[in-house]
Amino acid sequence: MHELSIAAEVYRTSKDAVAGHGGGRLVAVRLVVGELTAIEPELLGFAWEALLKQSDDAGARLDVEWRSARQHCAACDAAKPRGEGTWLRLCPDCGQPLTVEGGDELDVLSVEFEQDGGGGHD
Amino acid sequence: MTETVDVRRRVLEANEAAARLLRERFAARTLVPNLISSPGSGKTTLLEATVQRLAGRLRLAVIEGDIATERDADRLRALGVPAFQILTGGACHLDARQVDRALAEAHFGDLDVLFIENVGNLICPTSYDLGEDFKVALLSVTEGDDKPFKYPAIFARAAVTVLTKVDLLPHVTFDLEAVRVQLATLNPTGDVLLTSARTGDGLAEWCALLERRLAAKRSAA
Numbered sequence: 001m002h003e004l005s006i007a008a009e010v011y012r013t014s015k016d017a018v019a020g021h022g023g024g025r026l027v028a029v030r031l032v033v034g035e036l037t038a039i040e041p042e043l044l045g046f047a048w049e050a051l052l053k054q055s056d057d058a059g060a061r062l063d064v065e066w067r068s069a070r071q072h073c074a075a076c077d078a079a080k081p082r083g084e085g086t087w088l089r090l091c092p093d094c095g096q097p098l099t100v101e102g103g104d105e106l107d108v109l110s111v112e113f114e115q116d117g118g119g120g121h122d
Numbered sequence: 123m124t125e126t127v128d129v130r131r132r133v134l135e136a137n138e139a140a141a142r143l144l145r146e147r148f149a150a151r152t153l154v155p156n157l158i159s160s161p162g163s164g165k166t167t168l169l170e171a172t173v174q175r176l177a178g179r180l181r182l183a184v185i186e187g188d189i190a191t192e193r194d195a196d197r198l199r200a201l202g203v204p205a206f207q208i209l210t211g212g213a214c215h216l217d218a219r220q221v222d223r224a225l226a227e228a229h230f231g232d233l234d235v236l237f238i239e240n241v242g243n244l245i246c247p248t249s250y251d252l253g254e255d256f257k258v259a260l261l262s263v264t265e266g267d268d269k270p271f272k273y274p275a276i277f278a279r280a281a282v283t284v285l286t287k288v289d290l291l292p293h294v295t296f297d298l299e300a301v302r303v304q305l306a307t308l309n310p311t312g313d314v315l316l317t318s319a320r321t322g323d324g325l326a327e328w329c330a331l332l333e334r335r336l337a338a339k340r341s342a343a
Contacts, residue, residue, distance in 0.1 A: 002214055002246030009133045017129045027124050031133070038245055038275040087274035088307045097310035106133045106249075112126040 003039060006106070007047035010062070014111045024113040026057035034067045036087075036103035041066075069103025137250055140218035144225075144253025150343030152233045153336040156252050158276055159260035161242030164286040164319060166194045168260065168328075169237055171319040173203045175329050180234040180336075185224050187216040187241045194239065204230055215246040218253055234336060244273040255339060256281035263287050263296040270304035278308040282315065284328065289318040 014029045033039055041064060048062045071080045073091040080091055080098060089098050132138060148154050157165045166186075173182050184205040186194040195207035206228035208220050221238065230236070238254060240247040248257075259280035261269055264287060270277040277283060283305055291298070298316075305314055313331065317324035 002249060005213060005215075005217075005246075006133060006249075009136070013129065013131050013133055013135075017127060017131075021125065021127050024125070036275065038248055087271070087278055089278065089310055090307055108129045108131050108133060110126055110128050110130075112124050114124050 003043040004047040004051070006039060007044060007051050007062075010048070010108060011051055011057075013108045015057075017108070017111045018113045021113075022115055024115040026052075026060040026111065026113050028061040028063055028112040030063050030065065030109040030111075032065045032067055032105045032107045032109055034069065034103040034105035036069050036100075037106050039106070065109070067102060067105045070101045071098045072101065073098050134249070134251075137218050140222055141251035141253040144218055144222060148236070148253060148255075150340060153235045153332065153339055154238060154252075154254045155235070155256060155258050155282075155332070156238045156240060156247075156254035157258045157260060158240045158244070158247045158280065159242065159262075160244050160265060163242070163260040163262040163265065165239045165242070165260055166197055167319045168284065168286060168317065169239060170197060170201060171322070171325050172237075172329060172332070173198065173201055175325060176235070176332070177201070177203060180333075181232060182235050182237070183228070183230040183233050184237045184239060185216075185221060185228070186239050187220070189213070189241060204228065206230075210241055214241055214243045215250050216240050216252060217250045221252050235332060244269070244276050248276045248279060255335065258282045258284060260284045260286050261301070263290055263294055263298075267295075267297045267301050270301060270308055274308055277305060277312075280309070280312060282313045282331065283309070284315045284317055284324075286317055286319065288316045288323060289321045 010031060014026055018024055018026060052058050052060055069082055071082050073080050073096060075094050075096040091098055159165055169184060176182060182203050184198045184203060186205060186207045188194055189210050189212055192207045195205040198205040206224045208216060208224050238252055257280040259276050315324050315328050317328055
């Protein structure tokens with residue numbers, strides 16, 4: 001459900017970036033989303049489309065890169081692979097608590113846009 | 123011709139910046155728990171029982187988040203506790219800017235504990251830092267014993283999980299041990315409390331936990 005407010009923040013961040021570079025129409029946004037953010041990719045896509053529909057940026061792509069979390073076991077002093085979708089925070093080998101790093105990313109990496117004024121249609 | 127520019131900005135940075143300011147403002151003085159659960163788990167009822175036990179000793183206030191109605195804030199005001207109701211008008215979670223605005227309007231004064239009761243929802247509030255000291259996840263025994271694994275993000279991040287309505291355990295199918303195993307797996311360092319606001323079970327322990335955390339926060343400062 002919060003995908004709509006996340007999409008709105010992504011859009012705001014992207015618009016700010018475009019405005020900071022002379023303004024223009026948004027073509028694509030590259031977003032990094034960690035697997036522990038509890039963001040549902042399909043819902044984020046729907047929210048993005050719905051949000052932009054009535055705007056000048058309608059049709060702009062949202063390209064999402066997924067990032068996995070890294071797990072480390074202090075007792076084994078080793079990185080431990082993380083099964084897809086699992087939230088278990090205990091070492092599969094020794095049962096001790098794992099340190100989990102990353103997976104909570106939610107960053108706009110870059111924006112692609114068509115610059116204003118290039119077409120001279122005003 | 124299109125142009126691509128690097129942005130590299132956190133999507134929630136506006137919220138995170140607001141949360142940082144709130145955390146600085148509460149530093150060393152006020153303990154701020156952020157209560158998160160599904161609707162109907164008993165957040166407001168736990169708060170009613172809590173303020174009745176702590177009101178004489180501690181200066182308390184509550185920020186309530188709901189989509190509609192002042193009902194929750196009214197319930198706490200009826201007990202003599204200052205309460206401010208944030209109406210999200212449809213949004214499924216509170217964000218730090220709403221909490222900041224609520225504080226500006228509420229004029230609570232100096233507080234020992236500021237409870238934030240989030241919008242009833244096990245998913246969305248998890249992503250939004252409100253400047254709290256810790257998140258509290260509530261799970262009522264009527265919701266079923268599979269919920270920690272089904273909603274892992276909140277149970278992994280909450281420093282405290284409060285099981286509520288435990289007086290109903292004899293009447294519902296709820297495998298307490300299975301829930302303990304799920305919680306220990308998701309969150310090995312988290313506290314788990316068993317409470318019933320109706321019978322008073324576990325409330326002394328819950329209030330002691332709050333007082334302990336308040337003392338720890340102040341002595342660390």
